[in-house]
Amino acid sequence: MSQEEGRTRAADDDAAAVARSRFVERFAGQLVEAGMTRMPARIFAALLASDSGALTSAQLGEQLKVSPAAVSGAVRYLTQQHMVSREREPGTRRDLFRVHDNQWYEALTSRDSVLKHWEDALREGVESLGADTPAGRRVGETLAFFEFVQSELGGMMDRWREHRKTLGLD
Amino acid sequence: MSQEEGRTRAADDDAAAVARSRFVERFAGQLVEAGMTRMPARIFAALLASDSGALTSAQLGEQLKVSPAAVSGAVRYLTQQHMVSREREPGTRRDLFRVHDNQWYEALTSRDSVLKHWEDALREGVESLGADTPAGRRVGETLAFFEFVQSELGGMMDRWREHRKTLGLD
């Protein structure tokens, strides 16, 4: 038994839980700084740091010490953003929420991303300011930059999928 | 005179001001959705849509209908993020705030970007969860993804500078 190595099984579990919780709160903190709201950030981080990659509402509520209502709201947001998917655990009435590694960071780079909305606003700005005015030209260049970035993303994700294989992550 | 084209000079100016303001508020709105706080977003948008690319505190306050205090706070934030630079207008005591097109979106992709902080948190997570645990592996893959993205950014910005020339923006 691991007691002979200086700790009990329970202490091991406890240490693991503490490590997990520290990571969850720290990573969630970064997501919050980047603009995500707190509860979805914490839930997302908790799923990322779970062994199975999926947890039930009850588990999330317990681990994060929040009410079912809070979980419900946050999880709706996350599924809308395609960062998490909902499954019904067969043979029970619990919902399971899962991070699909691929899925979620593909979502980061895809169609209705933040970038697209910026581009729309910028495009309208160029038109209404006039493409031939100094202001219009400045906004136009910004637009050109984001369009360029957008055009590069596809290729980048292709290269990632390639690179991923070389790392032995399947 | 442009009155013969159906509008007065004043009306032209007014129309331009309205167009500018609509753009400012719309683009700022997108920045807010992406996580920036409202006042910095509005000020940044106002600078972007200005003809000279630079405005004084007073101009910003007047155009956005906010107090000097609000301008001061927002501008401090923007300069810390390297999105705007402060100049002293020579021969006066006014400060001028400027968007340097290059500078600001280079800032988006550089060193102390959001990405780096995410990576730090993820790296710590892998260590404390254990690289050989399921959770540690999942967090590790996420880390690998962001490291990959980071490694691609340099090349992308190089290609942008190239592409920029072909667009005739110098």
Add this chain to the structure above:
DNA sequence: CCTTAACTTCACAAGTTTGTGAAAGCAGCG
């Protein structure tokens, strides 16, 4: 040096956001 224009800081009031408890809604199972 003193004046004064400009910027900054601070305490606070108004306005939002966030998460909760309680009630209502759903769906699988007996």
Add this chain to the structure above:
DNA sequence: CGCTGCTTTCACAAACTTGTGAAGTTAAGG
């Protein structure tokens, strides 16, 4: 079909944010 257990919705209280007015600081110019 009606229990029962899970999820969602809603109104509200608490906590946090945001922008303001006013006082404080700085430095250019006389």
